[in-house]
Amino acid sequence: MxxxxxxxxxxxxxxxxxxxxxxxxxxxxxxxxxxxxxxxxxxxxxxxxxxxxxxxxxxxxxxxxxxxxxxxxxxxxxxxxxxxxxxxxxxxxxxxxxxxxxxxxxxxxxxxxxxxxxxxxxxxxxxxxxxxxxxxxxxxxxxxxxxxxxxxxxxxxxxxxxxxxxxxxxxxxxxxxxxxxxxxxxxxxxxxxxxxxxxxKILNAEDIERIHYASKILLARLDQPPSLMELARMVRINDNKLKIGFKQVFGTTVFGYLHDCRMERSRQMLAAGRLTVTEAAKAVGFANRGYFAASFRRKFGVNPGIYLNAKRQKLKNSG
Structure with missing residues (x-):
């Protein structure tokens, strides 16, 4: 900047x-x-x-x-x-x-x-x-x-x-x-x-259902996720209960859940061998390839380019 x-x-x-x-x-x-x-x-x-x-x-x-x-x-x-x-x-x-x-x-x-x-x-x-x-x-x-x-x-x-x-x-x-x-x-x-x-930290059955609904929205919009306030409005729950609920139900924050889902989805895409690293990063909402690569390394312990090449080689050998 x-x-x-x-x-x-x-x-x-x-x-x-x-x-x-x-x-x-x-x-x-x-x-x-x-x-x-x-x-x-x-x-x-x-x-x-x-x-x-x-x-x-x-x-x-x-x-x-x-x-x-x-x-x-x-x-x-x-x-x-x-x-x-x-x-x-x-x-x-x-x-x-x-x-x-x-x-x-x-x-x-x-x-x-x-x-x-x-x-x-x-x-x-x-x-x-x-x-x-x-x-x-x-x-x-x-x-x-x-x-x-x-x-x-x-x-x-x-x-x-x-x-x-x-x-x-x-x-x-x-x-x-x-x-x-x-x-x-x-x-x-x-x-x-x-x-x-x-x-x-006490959630009733309806609150838990709304938390799970919020998680499905995030999974469907990994590339362009709603803000915390938008997500809370979409599932009709206040933002504080949404934050507390995610920690109770999923053991992590809303951002942590979104980040983990993005990383896992990108890993699955690279494992399929059809997308480049840049394409996989963009598909899960990362505009900057460098920051995606750093996040991927932190999560999986390997550079996404190396991971992709290894998977493509494995697919080639098995084919």
């Missing part, structure tokens, strides 16, 4: 960089897109802090494809989502299109933590307690995604993080302490949410 390319150009222009410390670098926001800055702080291996504050000249659309994801939390400080945060586990992050508006300034604080480091902090000898295990998933499993309102305790920690009075290694230690304080507060809310969801 153009946004990513412009940010990369800004990072390459060392004359515009601000190194307040060797681990703390501030980049000016690309002038073609807007004004402001983004700040990257490497606190330790596997732990990064990102801070951004900018105002756009025009609407900016960014597309993110399927990708492996660390554990992350992001607090929105300014903009339409101000006063809320998102919390994401490790695993597969689905393709998504983001849209930023020029109407008002945007500011956020984001922290990325590698799963191994998270387990060291919140586990015992690297092993997470059962109630936190949903946050650690394999690279072919959709990550946990949750949202919440910023509490007063979170606001205080964020303010202290943003106005850190120290420099050098003392600043690094101070910022890391605030990052983990925020993580503790976010995880605490996550555990409360899990408790509420567990007690509310």
């Amino acid at each position: 153009a946004d990513k390319e412009l940010v990369h150009e800004s990072e390459q222009d060392h004359s515009t960089l601000d190194f307040s410390d060797e681990f703390d670098v501030t980049y000016p926001y690309p002038v073609k897109l807007g004004k402001g800055y983004s700040r990257y702080v490497n606190l330790r291996q596997g732990l990064d802090l990102d801070i951004a504050n900018y105002q756009l000249h025009d609407k900016v659309i960014t597309q993110l494809f399927d990708r492996e994801h660390p554990i992350e939390y992001t607090f929105s400080l300014l903009g339409v989502n101000a006063g809320s945060y998102g919390f994401f586990g490790s695993g597969l992050a689905p393709e998504v299109t983001l849209q930023d508006s020029p109407v008002q300034p945007i500011a956020w604080v984001s922290v990325h933590v590698e799963p191994e480091l998270f387990c060291q902090w919140f586990g015992h000898k690297g092993e997470l307690p059962k109630n936190l295990q949903p946050l650690i998933r394999k690279s072919d499993q959709e990550y946990y995604e949750g949202y919440g309102k910023t509490t007063s305790a979170m606001q205080m920690a964020l303010q202290q993080l943003l106005v850190c009075p120290y420099q050098g290694n003392i600043k690094r230690v101070y910022l890391e302490s605030k990052v983990w304080e925020l993580m503790a507060l976010v995880v605490d809310q996550f555990l409360e949410t899990q408790t509420v969801e567990t007690t509310s």
Whole structure:
């Protein structure tokens, strides 16, 4: 996307960089897109802090494809989502299109933590307690995604993080302490949410029938699936019950179910030997062959081109 390319150009222009410390670098926001800055702080291996504050000249659309994801939390400080945060586990992050508006300034604080480091902090000898295990998933499993309102305790920690009075290694230690304080507060809310969801996961027979109907719609429209809200309307169930229902009935999320079905259908197509990799990818809704190939490798452990050639050779030998 153009946004990513412009940010990369800004990072390459060392004359515009601000190194307040060797681990703390501030980049000016690309002038073609807007004004402001983004700040990257490497606190330790596997732990990064990102801070951004900018105002756009025009609407900016960014597309993110399927990708492996660390554990992350992001607090929105300014903009339409101000006063809320998102919390994401490790695993597969689905393709998504983001849209930023020029109407008002945007500011956020984001922290990325590698799963191994998270387990060291919140586990015992690297092993997470059962109630936190949903946050650690394999690279072919959709990550946990949750949202919440910023509490007063979170606001205080964020303010202290943003106005850190120290420099050098003392600043690094101070910022890391605030990052983990925020993580503790976010995880605490996550555990409360899990408790509420567990007690509310009761579906009646009609709900289960609607969930199965929704799965059939997804199977019939792998190339152009409906959005979550559209699917919920089609089967006449609210979107929250649809999400909970898929986890109960199929043991995965709506996206996870769709992703697995797409992968299995594409494998069957390639096994038949009649379609190319590009044709199979397109048939199940992947516009980008590269991302399809990466998803196929994560799921089946082999490149789709190699899989196709092996199946064609086998068909040729058996014929």
